[in-house]
Amino acid sequence: LALHHPxxxxxxxxxxxxxxxxxxxxxxxxxxxxxxxxxxxxxxYLRGVIxxxxxxxxxxxxxxxxxxxxxxxxGPVKDFERVFAWLLKQRRDPHPKSYLFDIDTPLHGxxxxxxxxxxxxxxxxxxxxxxxxxxxxxGLRVRNVDMLSLTPDPEIFESGAPxxxxxxxxxxxxxxxxxxxxxxxxxxxxxWQARLEARRAAPAGYRQHPVADVPxxxxxxxxxxxxxxxxxxxxxxxxGAEIALYSPVYYRGLPxxxxxxxxxxxxxxxxxxxxLLVTLDLTGQDLVDILEDNLRGLxxxxxxxxxxxxxxxxxxxxxxxxxxxxxxxxxxxxVDTDLxxxxxxxxxVEGQVxxxxxxxxxxxxxxxxxxxxxxxxxxxxxxxxxxxxxxxAPREGRVREVTGSTx
Numbered sequence: 254l255a256l257h258h259p260x261x262x263x264x265x266x267x268x269x270x271x272x273x274x275x276x277x278x279x280x281x282x283x284x285x286x287x288x289x290x291x292x293x294x295x296x297x298y299l300r301g302v303i304x305x306x307x308x309x310x311x312x313x314x315x316x317x318x319x320x321x322x323x324x325x326x327x328g329p330v331k332d333f334e335r336v337f338a339w340l341l342k343q344r345r346d347p348h349p350k351s352y353l354f355d356i357d358t359p360l361h362g363x364x365x366x367x368x369x370x371x372x373x374x375x376x377x378x379x380x381x382x383x384x385x386x387x388x389x390x391x392g393l394r395v396r397n398v399d400m401l402s403l404t405p406d407p408e409i410f411e412s413g414a415p416x417x418x419x420x421x422x423x424x425x426x427x428x429x430x431x432x433x434x435x436x437x438x439x440x441x442x443x444x445w446q447a448r449l450e451a452r453r454a455a456p457a458g459y460r461q462h463p464v465a466d467v468p469x470x471x472x473x474x475x476x477x478x479x480x481x482x483x484x485x486x487x488x489x490x491x492x493g494a495e496i497a498l499y500s501p502v503y504y505r506g507l508p509x510x511x512x513x514x515x516x517x518x519x520x521x522x523x524x525x526x527x528x529l530l531v532t533l534d535l536t537g538q539d540l541v542d543i544l545e546d547n548l549r550g551l552x553x554x555x556x557x558x559x560x561x562x563x564x565x566x567x568x569x570x571x572x573x574x575x576x577x578x579x580x581x582x583x584x585x586x587x588v589d590t591d592l593x594x595x596x597x598x599x600x601x602v603e604g605q606v607x608x609x610x611x612x613x614x615x616x617x618x619x620x621x622x623x624x625x626x627x628x629x630x631x632x633x634x635x636x637x638x639x640x641x642x643x644x645x646a647p648r649e650g651r652v653r654e655v656t657g658s659t660x
Contacts, residue, residue, distance in 0.1 A: 257361040259283040259354065264343035266336050268329040271298045272528060273305020276378060276629055279355050280364075281314035285343050287336070288317070291324030297609040298326065301528075348408040350385040356398075358635050360462045360516040367393070371400040373440070376491055376636015378627065385409050390417040393438075403436040404452065420445045462516040465638035471522075471646055472508035473501055473563030476654050480509060480522060480563075483646035484634065485571030491633035492532055492626055494601035496540070496572040500547070500612035503557065504564035514644055519634045527631050528604035533623040535600050537592035541575075542615040544568055548577055548586045550613050568612060569652060572598075576653040588655060603630055 255265035256277035266287040267273075273288075286309065288302055302318070309316040321328045354364045356379040362369030367381045379397035386392055388411045395401065403418065410416055418426040418436065426436060426447040434449045471480040478501065485497035507521040520527075535543075547566045556564040576589040592598075606612045607623050614621070628636075638644055 255284050256280045258364060260364040263345035264340050266340055268336065269294070269326050270302050272301045275305040275308045276357065276529065276627060277355055278305055278308035278314070279312045279353055281309040281316055282312055283346070283349065283352060285315040287339055289319045289321065289329040289336070291326055291328035292320040292322050293324060294326045300608055348406055350409060351383060353380060353382040355380045357632050358462065358516050366403055366405055368402045369398045370402055373397045373399045375639030376632055389414055392419040394421055399440045401438050403438060405430065418447065460515040460517050463513045464516055464519065464635065465514050465642050465644050467509055467511050467514050467644045470508055470511040471644070473504055473506065473561070476567065477648050477650070477652040478563060478569055479646045479648060481569035482571065482649070482651065483644055484523070485569055486646065487633045487637035488530060488601045488630070489571050490637050491628050492530055492601045494532055495598045496600045497570065498600060498602050498612065499569045500566065500606065501564050501569065502566060502611045503560055505559065505561050509644065514638060516635060519638060520631055523631055523634060526603065526605055527629050530601050530626045530628050530630060530633060531604050531607055531623045532599060532601050532626060533621055534597050537594040537596050537598065540592055540598065540600070541587055541590060541594065543612065544575055545584055545587055546613040546615040548579070549583050566613065567652065571651070574651050576655050578655050580656060
């Protein structure tokens, strides 16, 4: 919340965290963070925090990390009084004269003087940097934004006086902004166009960012899960990978309902994880070994009580197909696949696969050479939905269970 809305919070103190949303790290420059973890916590939780904290520090954010000696995952929640005392010492700067705001979707596109109304390429990070040059002049630097609204802070800029506005070094406006008006800036072929519009009232409710049509509801049920088909297709589209693998281990998301999908629905259907996608190169034999390992683990690793129906070890795929027979001996349960065993494939998986082992990797955990992208899962989903304008994922026989196959 604080990283998505850095203008609203004075400080944030994540305790026993597992993730740190590194793609939003620059937004922490406006918000002091106190991260507290247990030194004996699981290594994947600590890595999940440290990767974001290190990036925040790189950008000069007021961030500190404490690892409590001898404590595990729940150790940081034993001393709330100290945390509250630290929080109460922090003060929000309500009128910064400069800021840089990174944006993943228009749902979280508003902060300080500006709101990103439309992105140039949905599915890529965007940013708006604002700087007060004087009481009558401001500059904006914009990346991956096609339309934005500007509402200058009256505590910084002189109300009623002509205001000079620059976007990426070019003047786009020099006039007064009447009370109750905002400046709508739209990217055109010949540069930015500026016009006044009535200031919009606060929306009633939070489903205000429709993305795509969903002809049929999608869920995580069945052997071949239609929602996972869409996830993996979106992962491939975002990264250019030939094959995508998705493990619904610990899945706690909601079905994607029929109708118009909002950005909120994309967050709900993919929860609880949102980590950067990673790519790696694997042979067809590597992939078969990994699929076999997870078939072996179907019974050994049952879903947790808090998981929703559809959670489990059965790997979902895009760019390939496989069939399996659970009655066959371990290691020989895949009875059909279109993979070429000696070919090398460019593969995308969620970051938690290589960091947390949420997909069994047939002895390859912590041994794989992988590349961490700058694309989190929800950004891949948003980009695919926004660009295609439709979310469709039929069952195609990607994952099939067969019985009675001859060894």
